[in-house]
Amino acid sequence: MPTRRQFVHAAGTLAAASLLSLDVAAQSDPFAPLIADFTGGAPIKQGRVTLDIPELADNGNAVPLRVSVENDMSSASHVQRITILSEKNPRPVIGTFHLTPRNGRALISTRIRLNGAQRLMAIAQLSDGTYWSASADVIVTSSACWDES
Amino acid sequence: MSLARIQVPPSAKRGEVIEVRIAIQHAMEAGFRYDNNGRTIPKNVINTLVARYNGTEVFRAELGSGISANPYLQFFMTAEASGDIEFSWVDDAGERGSERAAIVVVG
Structure with a gap:
């Protein structure tokens, strides 16, 4: 008792x-189903990818973002695809970029919309079938999607 | 017809990795805004953008509503021969655009 x-x-x-x-x-x-969509269930390793984004973004409508991958872009092993995933955007896949050995350097940069402070993830697919990822947290002062103007 | 601006170096050595940048004038309407009558403004974003260097595809981007208005993209490519880099893109409304820039390779 x-x-x-x-x-x-x-x-x-x-x-x-x-x-x-x-x-x-x-x-x-939040990321699990998106990752499965991108990799088809293949395992992802941390590293090799660098995701550069300001820690604090003033304007969620245009946040600069840069993704680079440690890779020499030789034809034997090069970056084939890079995808950017968002945790809180209404459409979480921000963009997917296809690269070839002709790029010479595995770096892309763009400007994105963010619906509030959140975590972002970048995944790179290499031609040898491996996947590498990096994440970053960003604080957004003024969200995209809220502004009705 | 949308306007675009491409920036490439004025000249490059053969085999040099050059930076390519493009900015396209496009609202990248996300589909979450309302017009003055309370109706949803339909989503209309540039969904695919392709870059071809002397006819060979060197870069392709699938974009969504998470890309800012007037999308800007930067990437790199190896300059092999003088010629053109041509971008072409299409939005959700089926409207196509394209723009080209000359690549000058010396040596």
């Missing part, structure tokens, strides 16, 4: 555990 103290302790641990698991699920969720 458990004492009252044992019961309260067990109940508390259970509650904490369920809260924790909810939190983890919410954090890992």
Whole structure:
């Protein structure tokens, strides 16, 4: 027969555990289906990709973004595709860029819209079938999508 | 017909990796705004942009509504021979645009 103290302790641990698991699920969720779409289920490794974006963006309608990949773009192993994913935009795939060995350098840069402070992810597909990724957090003072002007 | 501006170096050595930039005049309408009568302004963005260097595709971009109005893109390519870089693009309304710039390769 458990004492009252044992019961309260067990109940508390259970509650904490369920809260924790909810939190983890919410954090890992938003990118998972998008990543699966891009890679077709292949594993992704961290690294080789650099995602440059300001930590604090004033205007969510035009945030400069640069993605570069450590790769010499030789025909044997070159970057084939780079995609940029957003955590909170209504359409999370911002863009996909196709490169060839003729590019000589694996770097692209553009300006994007962001619907609020969020995490961004860039994934690069190499011709040898490996996928590499990087993420960055950005704070947006004035969101895109909210401005009705 | 949309306007675009391409920037490439005035000349390049053979084999040099050069920077190519393009800015296109386009609203990249995201489809989330309303007009004065409360109707949704339909989504209309440049969805595909292709760059060809002397007829060979060197760069392709699939864009969405997450790209800013008047899209700007920068990438690199190896200058091999004098000729043209030609961009062509199409938006959701089916409107096509294109622009070209001369690549001058010396040596």
